[in-house]
Amino acid sequence: MIRAVWLIGLFASMSAWALVPGERIDDFRLMDHQGMSHHLYYYDDASAIVVMVQANGCETVRSALPELKALRDAYAARGVQFFLLNSSLQDDRASIAREAQDLNIDLPVLVDDAQLIGESLGLTRTAEVLVIDPKSWTLAYRGAIDDRSSDGSGTATASNHYLQAALDGVLSGTAIQVTHTEPQGTPIDFPARAQQSQFAQISYSETIGPMLVEHCASCHRPGGIGPWAMTDYNMVRGFSLMMREVLRTQRMPPWHADPSIGHFSNDRSLSRAQLQTLVHWIEAGAPRGEGPDPLLDYQYAYDEWGELGEPDLVIDIPPTDVPATGVVDYQYKYVTNPLDHDVWVRASQIVPGDRAVLHHVITRFGEMQVEGPRAGRLSRRGGGGLAGYVPGMIERELPDGTGTLLPAGATIEFQMHYTTYGKPATDHSRLAIYFHDQPPQHEIHSMILLNPRIRIPANTKSHRESAERLFDHDVLVYSLLPHAHYRGKASEFKAVYPDGREEVLLWVPNYDFNWQTTYVLEEPKLLPAGTKMVHTTWWDNSAQNPANPDPNRVVPWGQQSWDEMLFGAVSYRELDASELAELKAAGRALASSE
Numbered sequence: 059m060i061r062a063v064w065l066i067g068l069f070a071s072m073s074a075w076a077l078v079p080g081e082r083i084d085d086f087r088l089m090d091h092q093g094m095s096h097h098l099y100y101y102d103d104a105s106a107i108v109v110m111v112q113a114n115g116c117e118t119v120r121s122a123l124p125e126l127k128a129l130r131d132a133y134a135a136r137g138v139q140f141f142l143l144n145s146s147l148q149d150d151r152a153s154i155a156r157e158a159q160d161l162n163i164d165l166p167v168l169v170d171d172a173q174l175i176g177e178s179l180g181l182t183r184t185a186e187v188l189v190i191d192p193k194s195w196t197l198a199y200r201g202a203i204d205d206r207s208s209d210g211s212g213t214a215t216a217s218n219h220y221l222q223a224a225l226d227g228v229l230s231g232t233a234i235q236v237t238h239t240e241p242q243g244t245p246i247d248f249p250a251r252a253q254q255s256q257f258a259q260i261s262y263s264e265t266i267g268p269m270l271v272e273h274c275a276s277c278h279r280p281g282g283i284g285p286w287a288m289t290d291y292n293m294v295r296g297f298s299l300m301m302r303e304v305l306r307t308q309r310m311p312p313w314h315a316d317p318s319i320g321h322f323s324n325d326r327s328l329s330r331a332q333l334q335t336l337v338h339w340i341e342a343g344a345p346r347g348e349g350p351d352p353l354l355d356y357q358y359a360y361d362e363w364g365e366l367g368e369p370d371l372v373i374d375i376p377p378t379d380v381p382a383t384g385v386v387d388y389q390y391k392y393v394t395n396p397l398d399h400d401v402w403v404r405a406s407q408i409v410p411g412d413r414a415v416l417h418h419v420i421t422r423f424g425e426m427q428v429e430g431p432r433a434g435r436l437s438r439r440g441g442g443g444l445a446g447y448v449p450g451m452i453e454r455e456l457p458d459g460t461g462t463l464l465p466a467g468a469t470i471e472f473q474m475h476y477t478t479y480g481k482p483a484t485d486h487s488r489l490a491i492y493f494h495d496q497p498p499q500h501e502i503h504s505m506i507l508l509n510p511r512i513r514i515p516a517n518t519k520s521h522r523e524s525a526e527r528l529f530d531h532d533v534l535v536y537s538l539l540p541h542a543h544y545r546g547k548a549s550e551f552k553a554v555y556p557d558g559r560e561e562v563l564l565w566v567p568n569y570d571f572n573w574q575t576t577y578v579l580e581e582p583k584l585l586p587a588g589t590k591m592v593h594t595t596w597w598d599n600s601a602q603n604p605a606n607p608d609p610n611r612v613v614p615w616g617q618q619s620w621d622e623m624l625f626g627a628v629s630y631r632e633l634d635a636s637e638l639a640e641l642k643a644a645g646r647a648l649a650s651s652e
Contacts, residue, residue, distance in 0.1 A: 076180030079197045079237035083190055086175045087308040087568070088143075090166035091154040093316050095548070095567035096141070097307065099195070100602050105137035106198070106228045107190040108221070111181055111243065112142040112167055114149045114157045118185040118243040122203055123161065126187075129203075129222060130165065136229060142167040145176030146184075147247055151318060172330045173248055174306060174337055185243030189224045199224035201239030250338060257342035262291060263349025266339055269332055270294065271356045273311050276364075276452070279356075283413050283449055291351050298344040302337055312573040316565040321580040324452060364453050366405055369490035371397070373470065377486040380415045380476045388617055389474040390435065395423070395467055402461040402494040405454065408447035411486040417619070418574070419447040420473040421489065423464060436471045443504060444470070445489065448574030457536045457582065460631055461498035464491070477619070500631045502536075505529075507593040507626040514545060514599045514613040514622055523624055524594040526554075532633040535583040538564045539576040541625040544605040545597040545613060546571055551626065556588035569595075571605060571619075576627075584633075584641065593626035 077083065087097045101107055110126055112119050130140040142165050144154055151169050158167055170176050179188065189199040204216035220239055227234035250257075260266065270278075270288055278284035288294055294301070304310040305328075313327040328336070339345070363369060376391045410416045424441020427433055442462050445453075456462065476485065509525040540549035549566040564577050585591075601609045607620040614621055633641070 076182070077178070077197055077200070079199060079234075082194070082196050084178055084306060085195075085303065086178070086306045088168040088170055088175060089151070089316070089567060090141075090168055091144075091151055091158050092166070093151075093318070093565060093567055094166065095308075096166060096168060097568075098190075101139050102192050103137070103602055104139040104192050106133075106139070106225055107192060108138060108140045108225070109143050109168075109188045109190070110141070110203075111176075111184045111186045111188075111241075111246070112144045112154075113146040113184045113244055113246065114144075114153055116184045116244045118241075120161060122185050123163065125203055127165070129225070133225060138225060138229075140165055143170060143176070143181075144168065145170040145173050145181055145246055145248075147173070147249075172333050173250065174334065176246065177248055177250055178306070181246055181248075183241050183243040183245055186241040187221050189221065189228060191228050198228050199234055199237050201236075202241045205239075250334070253338075254342075257338040258345050259347075260335060260339040260342065260345070261349065262339075262345065262347050263352065265335060266294075267291070267352035269328075269336065271352050273326065273328060273332075275353060275356050277312075288353050290353050291346055294353070295344045295346070298340045302340045305333060305337055308568060309570075312570065312575070314566045314568045314570055314573065314575065315577055316567055319562055319565045320577075322577050323580045324454065324576075324578045326452075362409065363490060364407070366407060366453050366455070366490070366492060369407075370401075370493045371491040373489040373491070375411075375419075375472050375474070375487045375489060377411070377484055378474060378476065380412075380483045380485060381478060382480055382482045383478050385618065386476040386478065389476065391472040391474060392426070393470045393472070395464060395470060397464075397466050400463060400465050401491075402497050403444065403464050403491055404456055404461055404494045404498070405492040406445035407453040407490050408445050408451075409488045409490055410447060411488070412483050413449075414479055415476045415483045416447065416485050416487060417449075417475040417477045419475075419487065421446055421470065422473075423468045423470045426469045436469060441468070444491065447487070449572055451574065451576070454578065455492070456502055457631075459499045460502040460536075461494050461500075462502055475617075503630055503632070505591065505628040505630060507591065507624075507628070509624040510615040512613075512615050512622060512624050514597045516610050516612050517600055519598055519600045519602065520547065520596055521599065522594055522596045524592055525624055525626065526590050526592040529585055529589045529591065529630075530587055532587050532638055533585050533589075533630045534633055535563070535579065535585055535628060535630045537576050537578045537629040539574070539627040539629075540564070540566055540569065540593070540595065541574060541623055541627070542569060542571065542595050542597065543619045543622050544571050544607060545599050545603060545622055546595060547598040547603075548596040549626075550592075550594045551628070552592045552594070553583075553585055554590040554592060556586060576629075591628060593624070595624045597622060 085099045089095050144167055154167050154169060187203055191198045201220055203221045205218040206216045220236055224234050275288050278288040280287045286297060311326045311328055313325060373393055378389050380386060408419050421444040422436055422441055424436045427435050427437045505527055507525040507527055509523055512523045514521045538551045546569040549569050551564040553561045553563055599609055599613055
């Protein structure tokens with residue numbers, strides 16, 4: 059009875075936001091100090107998960123690290139996963155990485171810069187440890203590692219090893235005697251706790267609705283690729299808790315590039331402030347408030363051609379009947395360009411007929427091969443490409459001053475990849491083309507990096523392979539596209555300069571097969587002749603990858619999604635000497651050692 063009263067009093071002293079042992083922990087995803095992405099529920103194969111709260115300069119954390127590392131090493135063979143978690147406002151990823159290097163921290167430090175995960179866990183102080191049971195995703199213990207830090211005595215030896223006892227209890231399936239203690243680390247400032255009463259005043263009409271229109275509604279609309287349509291406030295409120303979940307797990311908005319590397323003009327992500335505002339509004343009950351509904355106006359105004367507007371030429375792609383089940387081989391459709399004169403293309407887009415079955419489209423044009431093994435297909439020599447399609451693609455114009463020359467009478471080839479979903483369908487997609495009024499100054503090119511010799515071992519959580527090519531001219535790089543299939547885990551584009559220096563241009567730590575994004579550089583990148591472009595892909599061929607068709611299979615290169623690809627595309631144009639001189643005069647020096 060005395061112990062029960064003590065526990066009730068202890069829980070009552072905790073923050074009103076605190077997560078109590080025995081309660082379920084919501085899923086989340088965070089990047090660590092080294093730029094790797096970690097998804098909590100991915101670690102369902104761990105026997106237990108330990109998270110210790112860290113902040114730079116905290117002496118309590120520093121003194122606790124040796125014991126935490128010792129426990130990590132002692133329980134490694136028993137499958138326990140250890141992390142640190144930093145939710146401190148004064149720290150950022152760069153400073154956390156420096157602290158980790160100075161202190162020889164060899165544990166992933168999860169960076170909670172928006173504080174949303176720390177808020178959900180009810181954190182108050184550093185050096186607190188949380189023990190999570192992955193079998194039920196419940197909190198098994200929270201508090202100090204042992205009584206040296208819990209009572210503030212600073213004694214040399216511990217009498218009660220709380221963390222070790224909690225781990226033994228989770229691993230053995232027995233009751234944990236002490237499920238909560240008070241840590242003595244540094245207090246963590248969570249401003250949102252003091253502002254909680256204000257969240258109900260966040261305006262849906264002036265703040266939330268416009269944010270959803272800008273970042274979400276182009277996909278979440280009738281006929282869009284989103285699984286539900288944001289038609290009005292009522293739909294948003296009904297899905298609000300799911301929205302919070304996909305925000306915490308970084309599934310939405312669908313932007314997967316590391317924000318600390320490069321800047322991209324088509325960045326779909328929310329800012330930290332926007333993310334906090336949206337989650338706090340949801341947690342306040344998603345209040346409607348006063349004012350018009352911005353989603354209603356957006357839904358009525360949406361045009362089938364999107365932001366590009368009415369096209370100059372529409373080409374119907376011959377329709378394809380897709381069965382309800384089974385595997386559909388790649389379909390190749392051919393259409394002759396109906397124009398009797400050459401045109402320069404400034405933009406093009408595929409308008410999908412049936413998004414449920416259309417997986418991707420690759421569009422090329424050129425001359426038809428009449429002899430040899432490729433008879434009836436496009437010649438691999440010459441020609442060019444127009445718009446393709448993958449889920450999540452957003453239509454855009456080619457960079458200023460560039461275009462693609464489409465010859466009169468050219469044969470346009472459409473490589474169509476379909477997937478079945480349980481009911482028969484007919485896809486009748488279209489290609490919309492937009493012309494330049496005058497020939498542009500420059501022709502756009504694509505560099506393809508691929509490695510068809512990949513072999514991904516079975517039951518492997520992380521396997522990497524690369525492909526590389528050399529630029530033999532000074533170039534201006536506009537965009538980067540990584541491509542893999544279901545097992546794709548991460549992707550990188552790196553420039554290796556003639557002087558041997560290396561620069562990462564794009565790092566995608568959380569590759570998602572459902573969103574084949576082309577990353578458009580906000581400022582085109584100047585690369586000198588002799589620069590080597592290296593494209594690397596990591597794959598997860600384990601049972602922890604929920605999209606994996608078969609973790610027991612050694613996976614080769616292949617066109618179908620159950621095989622894999624290492625494929626990258628770089629959009630660029632070449633620079634002549636006069637252009638290079640002009641760019642240098644304007645302060646755009648080449649990325650070299652000159």
